[in-house]
Amino acid sequence: MSRFWAITICLLFCGARGWAQGAFTRPPEIVFPRDPKAVIDAKRDLGARGDGKHDDTDALQKGIDLSCGSGGNTRILYLPNGVYRVTRPLLVTSPVGPWIYGQSRDGVVIRLDDGTGAECAIRTHPSNSDPRSADWFMRTICNLTVDVGNNPGTDGIRFFSNNTGLLKWVRVRGNGRVGVNSFLNMNGPNLVQDVVVDGFEVGVLSQWMWGQTLSRVTIRNCRRIGLEVRGNAVAAEDLVIENTPLPVLNDIPNDWHWWGGILAIEGGRIEARGKHEAAISNSSVLYVRNLRTRGYSLSIKSTTPAGNVSAATLAEYASHEPRRLFEDARRSAIRLPVKREPAVVWEKRLTNWVCANDFGAVPGDNRDDTQAIQKAVDEAARRGKTVVYLRGIGGTDPNWYSLEGEVHVHGSVRHIIGLGFGRIIAGAKGRFIVDDSSAPEVKFENIQAFGGAPPVVENRSRNRALVVESCDLKIVGDGAGDIFVTNCSSHVELRRRGQNLWARQLNPEGTDDVGLVRNSGANLWVLGMKCEGAGVRVRTERGGRTEVLGAFIYGPGVPADDTRPLFDIDNGAMCLLGIREIAFGETYTVKVRERRGSQMREYRLPPGEHGWIGWAFYSGW
Numbered sequence: 001m002s003r004f005w006a007i008t009i010c011l012l013f014c015g016a017r018g019w020a021q022g023a024f025t026r027p028p029e030i031v032f033p034r035d036p037k038a039v040i041d042a043k044r045d046l047g048a049r050g051d052g053k054h055d056d057t058d059a060l061q062k063g064i065d066l067s068c069g070s071g072g073n074t075r076i077l078y079l080p081n082g083v084y085r086v087t088r089p090l091l092v093t094s095p096v097g098p099w100i101y102g103q104s105r106d107g108v109v110i111r112l113d114d115g116t117g118a119e120c121a122i123r124t125h126p127s128n129s130d131p132r133s134a135d136w137f138m139r140t141i142c143n144l145t146v147d148v149g150n151n152p153g154t155d156g157i158r159f160f161s162n163n164t165g166l167l168k169w170v171r172v173r174g175n176g177r178v179g180v181n182s183f184l185n186m187n188g189p190n191l192v193q194d195v196v197v198d199g200f201e202v203g204v205l206s207q208w209m210w211g212q213t214l215s216r217v218t219i220r221n222c223r224r225i226g227l228e229v230r231g232n233a234v235a236a237e238d239l240v241i242e243n244t245p246l247p248v249l250n251d252i253p254n255d256w257h258w259w260g261g262i263l264a265i266e267g268g269r270i271e272a273r274g275k276h277e278a279a280i281s282n283s284s285v286l287y288v289r290n291l292r293t294r295g296y297s298l299s300i301k302s303t304t305p306a307g308n309v310s311a312a313t314l315a316e317y318a319s320h321e322p323r324r325l326f327e328d329a330r331r332s333a334i335r336l337p338v339k340r341e342p343a344v345v346w347e348k349r350l351t352n353w354v355c356a357n358d359f360g361a362v363p364g365d366n367r368d369d370t371q372a373i374q375k376a377v378d379e380a381a382r383r384g385k386t387v388v389y390l391r392g393i394g395g396t397d398p399n400w401y402s403l404e405g406e407v408h409v410h411g412s413v414r415h416i417i418g419l420g421f422g423r424i425i426a427g428a429k430g431r432f433i434v435d436d437s438s439a440p441e442v443k444f445e446n447i448q449a450f451g452g453a454p455p456v457v458e459n460r461s462r463n464r465a466l467v468v469e470s471c472d473l474k475i476v477g478d479g480a481g482d483i484f485v486t487n488c489s490s491h492v493e494l495r496r497r498g499q500n501l502w503a504r505q506l507n508p509e510g511t512d513d514v515g516l517v518r519n520s521g522a523n524l525w526v527l528g529m530k531c532e533g534a535g536v537r538v539r540t541e542r543g544g545r546t547e548v549l550g551a552f553i554y555g556p557g558v559p560a561d562d563t564r565p566l567f568d569i570d571n572g573a574m575c576l577l578g579i580r581e582i583a584f585g586e587t588y589t590v591k592v593r594e595r596r597g598s599q600m601r602e603y604r605l606p607p608g609e610h611g612w613i614g615w616a617f618y619s620g621w
Contacts, residue, residue: 027105027169027194028346030143032078033353038391038419039076040066042084050082052111057086060110067420068094073363073394074420075099079144081107089118093126096137099392099420099446102144105169111147112174118154120181121146125160131186134210138421138448139165139190140470148174155181156200162210163489163507164448164470165190173198179219180204188212188232189530189552191487191505196220203244207231207253207261211552213505213528214239215486225249226270229261230284233580235528235550237338237504239268239291241279247272247296248280258612260284264550264578266338266527271295278308285614286319287549287577289333318577322617325594325601329619333575336525336547339502341484342465344414344443353387354380363393363401363423370405370430381411386439388413390447392420399423403430403455414439418446425452432473434481435460443467454490459483459499477501477522497521497543504528508537515539515568519546526551534558536565540572540620550578557585565593565602569620576618587611594620 032039040063042048048059060079067077079102090110092098102108112121119128124139139161148154156172156179159165165188172179172195179197182188182205189211196218197203203219206212209232219226220242227234227241230251241247247270252260264287270279271294278301279293280286286302291314293299300309304319322331347353359379360372376388393399404427409416416432424430424447432455434442442464444457449472457473459466461481468475469486477483477494482501485492489507499522506526508516512535517524521542531537532554540546553566566581566588567574581587591613592603603618605611 027143029104029348030101030346031103031348031350032076032101032419033350033355033389035355035391035419037073037075038355038389039078042077042079043082048084050080050084052083052085054085055087056084057088057090060084060086060090064090064092064098064100065094067098067100068092068096069392069394069421070094074392076101076419079103079108083109083111085111085113086121087113087116089120090122091126092124092139095135096421097139099138099140100144101142105143105145105171108144109147110144112149112151112154114150116151116154118151120155120158121148122156123158125158125184127184131160131184134162134186136160136162137164137450138470141167141170143169145171145173148176150175153177155179156197157181158183159190159192160184160187161190162186162188164472164487166470166487167192167195169194171196171198174200176200178202178205182206182209182212184208186210189505189507189528191215191528192217193486193504202228203241204228206234210554211528211530211550213550215504215527218242219244229263231259231261233262233550233552233578235264235578236268237266237527239265241270243272245276246278246281250280250282250284250286252284258582258614260614262550262578262580262614263287265289265291266549267291269293277301282319284319285578285616287317287616288314289316289335290314318616320616322619323603323615324619325592325603326596329621331619333577333617333619334545334547334573336523336545338525339482339500341467341486341502342441344441344467347386347415352385353389354385356388356390361390361401364395364399366398367402368404369401370403370407373403374407377407377409377413380413384412386412387415387417390418390422392418393423400425400452403427405429406431406433408433408435408437409442410437412439414442416442416444416447420446422447423450424455425449426455427453431456431458433458433460434464434466435479436462436464438464441465441467443469444471444473445469447471447473492517492524494519494522494524494544499523501525507531509533511535513564519544519572530554532556534562534564536568538574539568539570540574541570542572544572546572546574548576548579551576551580553579553581555581555583555585555587557583558588560586560589563590565590567592569594571595571597574620576615579613579615579618581613583611592618592620
């Protein structure tokens with residue numbers, strides 16, 4: 001291992017993140033309004049007992065189908081506290097949905113009978129073996145526990161979702177095979193956040209996918225492996241693995257070098273009782289920083305040029321030498337401060353929920369709903385209410401709400417949410433505005449254009465935080481307030497110097513000459529990104545600073561004469577940490593274009609080198 005890549009033993013990062021940050025705060029208690037057009041209550045509406053004795057399989061399966069829009073509009077499937085006994089796997093067969101929310105993570109338990117021999121407790125794809133296409137979207141499972149009982153050959157959740165998909169505030173436990181199995185090719189990207197996996201042979205299996213993000217995931221008491229990665233690009237933050245013989249395996253399947261795992265880890269801890277060989281076993285592309293280990297002879301065992309590491313504290317490690325266009329570019333990453341998204345308080349007083357449909361918002365009639373949504377916001381703010389919701393849409397096109405003008409979110413309103421598939425398609429001026437008259441934190445959730453022109457959501461404020469979760473709104477920063485993006489297939493434009501945006505699972509797609517993600521002078525931190533198409537993916541300019549950890553770039557075929565770069569740096573700083581590009585056709589001719597003053601250089605692969613790239617670290621300072 002080179003002298004530079006010897007790992008620095010330091011505790012500087014502890015002040016910024018802390019040893020204990022891998023443990024997350026308490027999951028919320030969630031309630032929804034009694035609106036049968038928007039919410040299905042498993043006990044009240046479906047007859048589920050939730051007493052741990054009666055078989056609730058049929059009731060829950062019916063609820064999943066209804067949530068996905070079976071026979072009408074999409075809705076939330078709400079599980080009040082209780083133990084829901086199931087005797088076979090719960091299956092998602094619809095291309096879109098479901099939206100499953102439990103009342104509380106520990107109070108809602110979906111428990112599989114012992115000895116069923118089932119392949120899993122929940123599967124979010126109709127097939128175990130044939131993905132057929134990548135058109136399976138918006139799987140959302142939040143705030144509950146899945147217990148596989150004593151079924152050694154059974155997976156907890158077989159999770160399949162594309163573009164957006166979310167497991168959040170979920171506990172998966174039991175004597176099973178794999179806790180969260182991200183199975184089948186064409187899966188991803190999706191996000192696993194604030195999830196605990198306890199037991200199982202393997203905690204999380206992430207392979208043959210198109211990108212996955214693990215945010216604040218805790219894995220413990222696995223019999224063999226905690227996190228297993230191959231044939232995928234994975235980004236992880238605050239990863240905690242406890243009492244597991246091999247916590248992390250990042251591997252190359254079948255000696256297929258270009259399908260080796262790409263893994264970027266930011267923060268966390270790995271520990272076990274006794275003394276084991278290695279916390280991380282790596283034969284592929286690996287970037288790690290701010291990680292602490294205990295109970296292992298080696299923190300990293302790697303066959304790559306950076307080699308093994310025995311130090312228990314890893315400030316920064318890259319499996320391969322950094323790629324650079326300018327010789328004086330630093331050999332360490334920017335290390336932008338990492339900030340957790342604010343916990344926007346879930347409103348439990350149902351009198352504080354306002355339905356925009358009651359003010360005239362109607363999906364599918366091709367009429368502008370701007371005025372109706374603004375009226376709902378204005379009335380909520382006038383009366384001190386906090387949530388404005390849209391009922392989920394259903395049926396075939398046209399089925400969306402239309403937004404032709406601006407909606408100003410102000411006063412007490414802090415949550416705009418679709419209960420189900422909140423589809424909104426915008427005209428040229430369609431946008432939501434957060435400014436200095438808005439609540440301290442404003443959250444948008446479950447708002448998707450899905451093939452149409454998305455509305456803009458713009459933070460113009462000096463100090464209000466904008467939180468966007470499970471949406472495909474175009475996100476614009478034109479102020480100084482922080483922006484947090486979680487599980488979004490969104491384009492991003494940051495226009496002001498010094499503004500901050502933190503993204504977790506970002507999936508911008510399309511073709512663009514300038515950049516699907518554009519950072520003009522701001523600070524942009526991205527954990528997990530998947531893109532497809534031609535043109536510039538990320539541009540950083542005017543002194544902006546960008547870090548991308550864990551990216552899966554898929555080009556369906558880029559013409560050889562297309563010299564638009566994959567990443568564009570114009571008098572700014574960008575570090576790419578754990579990057580995979582593949583293409584079934586031509587890959588990008590220009591991987592990175594970097595300009596300093598009047599000097600411009602391009603990174604093109606040397607003659608004879610494979611067009612697919614797997615980089616541990618690109619340094620553009």
